[in-house]
Amino acid sequence: MSAAGEFVDDTLQRESSWYRAEDMRHRFGGRMQYYGASVGAVRGTVRDALRRHPGLAHDEVTALSSELWEVPVYERRLAAVVLLQSKVELLTNSDLTRIEGFVREAHLPTLVDPLAVDVVGPLVERLAGQPRLRADAVLDRWAGDPDVWLRRASLMAPLRALKTGGGDWDGFARRAGIVADLPPRPDNSPDQEAIMAVLEAVAERRPELRLSFRR
CATH class of the missing domain: 1.25.10.90 (Leucine-rich Repeat Variant)
Incomplete structure (x- = not known):
């Protein structure tokens, strides 16, 4: 060690x-x-x-x-x-592979959510060009993954930026749509809870942000 x-x-x-x-x-x-x-x-x-x-x-x-x-x-x-x-600030989009492994093993919102909101989100937000496109593709893949915690992380990632007036709403909506197309799950499943958490966080200050599909 x-x-x-x-x-x-x-x-x-x-x-x-x-x-x-x-x-x-x-x-x-x-x-x-x-x-x-x-x-x-x-x-x-x-x-x-x-x-x-x-x-x-x-x-x-x-x-x-x-x-x-x-x-x-x-x-x-x-x-x-x-x-x-x-x-x-030191992390790059290549570190998403390591973080993905952490999320797959976490199984707890108290570990998954700070990884998503405070690590993945800021990491992706500052990327541009091809690195950003690759990172977005990773998050899209997470959204369709069988692992519910990876799906949760993909949805929670833009939360901090969205709450402060920025963020990739289109990316969140796209991933929420990917999750919505999966087989039905309970409303309190970790990925469904993540969608509701983001919607509730932006509802008051950014009411114009709405999902266009039925969850």
Whole structure:
């Protein structure tokens, strides 16, 4: 394990709480292990790690994110998400492959949504030309994927930009249409919830944004 990875893991374990771990296991299920560290502790740990290891370049950041994600401990995986949020300006559209792997293994909105909204969304927004076209094609593919969490990520990605008056509404509408053409699912499925979350987020400030198909 890298020095930065060891620091993050050791610190998170020191921040552990057995009762918080039990509560998280009850809420999130048994797919992962839980240290019982708070979200604030995770964010502070990543911030301290970046201070201890300044100047991390793209390859070092992405390698550290994979190192943290590899062990199925919730707080480690959340730390990987926070790391990518903190260094999103370093990421390129080629990193969508790595993020796709994270989303496929996450199975929780508390991991999938920040990856989509705070990492994938800003990453794609700043792309132009062929890199943007390739990234849009990736998100379109995600929208039609059998993995419901990947579909959710494709829909949630533009949320932050849409809420602030920008964003790719046409891309969201296209992907929502792809999802709508899939076999019927419950209204509370993760992808259906994502469509509603985006529509509710833009409804008040941008009422002109509407979907033209029946969901």
